Amino acid sequence: xxxxxxHELHTRRSGRNFGVAGLLIGFAAIVFGLTIAKVSEDxxxxxxxxxxxxxxIERGQQ
Amino acid sequence: xxxxxxETRQTPTIQSGEGSFGDYFALMKPRVMxxxxxxxxxxxxxxxxxxxxxxxxxxxxxxxxxAGASGALNMWWDADIDQVMRRTRKRPIPAGKVAPGEAxxxxxxxxGLSVVMLALATNLxxxxxxxxxxxxxxxxxxxxxxxxxxxxxxxxGAAGAFPPMIGWVAATGSISLEAxxxxxxxFMWTPPHFWALALFMKSDYNDAGVPMLTVTxxxxxxxxxxxxxxxxxxxxxxxxxxTPVAGPLYIATALVLNAIFLKGAWDIWRRDExxxxxxxxxxxxxxxxxxxxxxxxxxxxxLSEATLTRAGITLIGG
Numbered sequence: 001x002x003x004x005x006x007h008e009l010h011t012r013r014s015g016r017n018f019g020v021a022g023l024l025i026g027f028a029a030i031v032f033g034l035t036i037a038k039v040s041e042d043x044x045x046x047x048x049x050x051x052x053x054x055x056x057i058e059r060g061q062q
Numbered sequence: 063x064x065x066x067x068x069e070t071r072q073t074p075t076i077q078s079g080e081g082s083f084g085d086y087f088a089l090m091k092p093r094v095m096x097x098x099x100x101x102x103x104x105x106x107x108x109x110x111x112x113x114x115x116x117x118x119x120x121x122x123x124x125x126x127x128x129a130g131a132s133g134a135l136n137m138w139w140d141a142d143i144d145q146v147m148r149r150t151r152k153r154p155i156p157a158g159k160v161a162p163g164e165a166x167x168x169x170x171x172x173x174g175l176s177v178v179m180l181a182l183a184t185n186l187x188x189x190x191x192x193x194x195x196x197x198x199x200x201x202x203x204x205x206x207x208x209x210x211x212x213x214x215x216x217x218x219g220a221a222g223a224f225p226p227m228i229g230w231v232a233a234t235g236s237i238s239l240e241a242x243x244x245x246x247x248x249f250m251w252t253p254p255h256f257w258a259l260a261l262f263m264k265s266d267y268n269d270a271g272v273p274m275l276t277v278t279x280x281x282x283x284x285x286x287x288x289x290x291x292x293x294x295x296x297x298x299x300x301x302x303x304x305t306p307v308a309g310p311l312y313i314a315t316a317l318v319l320n321a322i323f324l325k326g327a328w329d330i331w332r333r334d335e336x337x338x339x340x341x342x343x344x345x346x347x348x349x350x351x352x353x354x355x356x357x358x359x360x361x362x363x364x365l366s367e368a369t370l371t372r373a374g375i376t377l378i379g380g
Contacts, residue, residue, distance in 0.1 A: 012082045019083035030120060034183055037116035 081159040088154050089137050089165050090130025090172075098129040098225045104361045105229025105244055108307040108368040113233045120183040121232040125225055128176035128192045132221070134169035135200035138162050140208070143270040149263070169200070184232035191231055195224040209271075212278040219252030220245075226361070243302040244361075250295040251357055254288045254327060258350040261285070261330070262343035285331045288349075292327035296320040299360060309367040312360075319356050326352055 006014075102125045106118055113121070137144065137155055141162055144150035154160040173196050181189025203218030211217075223245045230241035260267055260274045261284060267274040275284045299320050303313040326349035333345060 009080060012080060016081075016083045016086070030123070033116050034120050037114045038183075041114055041117075 081154055081164075085154040085159040086164075086168060089134040089160060089168060090127075091133030091137075092130075094133055094222075095126050095129050097222075099126045100358075101244075101248065101361055102126070102225040102229035104365045104368075105226030105241065106233050107229075108240070108364050109230045109233035110306070111233045111235075117183055118233075121180060121188070121229065124176045124180040124183065125192060125228050125232075127172050128180065128196055129225065131169050131172035131176055132196040132199040134165050134172065135196070136204045138165040138169060139200070139204045141165075143209075143272060146270045147266040149266055180228075180232070185235045187235060187237075188228055188232040191224060191228045195221055195228065198224075209273065212273045212275040214273070215256045215275075216253050219249050219256075222252060223248035240302070240305045240307045243298060243305060244364075246298045247295070247302060247360060248357065250291060250298050251353065253291040254295070254323075255350065255353040255357075257284050257288050257291075258330065258346050258353060261338070261346045262350070281335055285333070289327045289331040292323055296324060302360075302364075307364060307368065309371075311367055312363045315359055315363045319359055322352065323349075323356050 099122055103122055106113060106121060137153055140150075141153075141155040144153050145156035150156065155162055155165055173193075177189050177193045177196070180192050199218070199221035203214065203221055207214040207218055226244040226248070227237065227241040230244070231237060257275060260276045261281060268277055275287060279287075299316045300313075302308055303316055308316075326345070329345050330349055338346060
């Protein structure tokens with residue numbers, strides 16, 4: 001059984017919905033890329049792990 | 063905000079809010095956005111501080127979205143006069159494709175998003191400048207000046223002049239002479255550019271009741287003002303040549319372009335309406351078209367020189 005042709009309004013809505021979906025995916029990708037760029041700008045990161053490390057103390061004293 | 067702006071507003075007849083994706087995109091004035099992207103990119107790349115490509119991309123993207131948001135707010139506010147003018151009659155709101163409330167929501171939503179994201183991606187000053195630009199275009203220009211003073215173009219032109227400065231600030235974190243001169247270049251260029259257009263698009267502005275200089279002070283005075291602003295523009299363009307962002311190519315280009323623009327403005331000033339109507343405003347149209355090339359080439363040369371410098375190529379000496 002053949003499906004009926006979509007009304008022009010549905011085609012328009014569908015285009016709009018796909019457009020918004022694309023924008024949201026793009027936005028998420030941009031935020032992810034920006035995060036990576038920002039984090040890598042400052043060089044390697046060392047988190048606090050309850051152990052005093054000499055290189056961090058020396059950097060703090062400078 | 064003047065009472066006049068409220069009195070002249072009429073709610074346009076809107077059918078439905080079932081616009082296509084392209085209709086919503088059209089609300090953001092893509093052609094204006096392209097100029098914003100270009101000038102902001104130049105501001106960002108001529109700055110002496112290198113920017114991470116991803117940060118630079120985000121800065122330009124959010125400046126462009128901010129410009130688009132102010133365009134949507136402008137279309138929301140100006141829907142009544144857009145309906146009257148031939149040039150703007152097919153815009154999404156007067157054409158009945160997008161409801162005014164949707165344009166307002168899109169404009170406000172994208173304004174907030176672009177300002178916050180630009181501030182997060184670059185720095186607070188850049189975010190603040192973008193917020194101020196949106197406010198200036200949507201409120202100071204569209205809601206206040208456009209319908210209340212023939213100087214609307216002059217002061218409103220500041221909104222279009224901010225993008226290279228925002229690009230510069232996104233890279234450096236501060237405002238400097240170079241950024242101020244790039245701002246001034248667009249600011250001083252705007253009046254002769256738009257008044258040349260107003261000289262041969264007279265019926266549109268008349269019909270909409272927008273107080274253009276041609277209507278309030280006459281066409282003779284408009285011709286005089288075009289010449290005055292073009293004379294004032296030249297030292298700004300040449301002043302930029304004295305800053306570190308400009309090289310020999312910019313100096314040569316600025317000298318030639320300003321000489322041509324001044325000659326065009328002089329020709330416009332010397333003509334009267336009889337002469338202009340006789341050749342269907344040929345000189346005015348020519349100067350208007352040239353003014354677009356003028357701005358594009360000034361910023362294009364700045365961009366070329368910055369790119370060459372980064373590639374380690376110097377045109378003279380070095």
